[in-house]
Amino acid sequence: MAETIFSKIIRGEVPCHKVYEDDLVLAFLDIHPIAPGHTLVIPKEPAATLDALSETSAAALGRVLPKLCRAVQRATGIQAYNVLQNNGSEAHQAVFHVHFHIIPKPNSDQGLGVGWPAAPLAAPDADRWRDAIARALA
Numbered sequence: 819m820a821e822t823i824f825s826k827i828i829r830g831e832v833p834c835h836k837v838y839e840d841d842l843v844l845a846f847l848d849i850h851p852i853a854p855g856h857t858l859v860i861p862k863e864p865a866a867t868l869d870a871l872s873e874t875s876a877a878a879l880g881r882v883l884p885k886l887c888r889a890v891q892r893a894t895g896i897q898a899y900n901v902l903q904n905n906g907s908e909a910h911q912a913v914f915h916v917h918f919h920i921i922p923k924p925n926s927d928q929g930l931g932v933g934w935p936a937a938p939l940a941a942p943d944a945d946r947w948r949d950a951i952a953r954a955l956a
């Protein structure tokens with residue numbers, strides 16, 4: 819995996835506004851926040867996308883994410899929030915080191931805007947994708 823700015827932050831070569839650290843996880847403020855308290859949570863393991871992350875790092879992230887969400891809620895006084903995790907440039911990933919955004923949603927104008935072009939799931943598609951994904955897991 820190519821070196822990213824987050825590897826430098828983990829090694830302490832680039833400063834960050836750190837809010838949490840353990841052996842496997844680091845959390846710090848996003849440098850271009852889209853809401854007050856916008857926080858990034860990253861594994862120390864240098865995986866570019868979530869599908870490439872080890873179970874150990876995934877478990878470590880899963881363990882601390884709820885606690886960090888509660889801390890952002892308490893600190894900002896904003897109860898609603900989005901957790902965003904982008905994978906691939908088409909999916910708006912800019913830094914190719916796994917990261918979860920915790921983004922407070924103070925009101926409908928601030929925070930994350932989400933496009934959600936939903937349509938009803940057609941029966942043939944449901945069968946096809948259920949079978950294909952279940953097979954891919956096996």
Ligand code: AMP
Pocket residue numbers: 823832834847848849850851858903904910911912913914
């Ligand atoms: P993404 O589009 O999901 O890859 O988001 C990458 C995020 O990393 C953006 O929200 C950036 O503002 C943030 N970011 C980039 N460099 C830094 C940095 N040095 N410190 C904190 N956040 C950063």
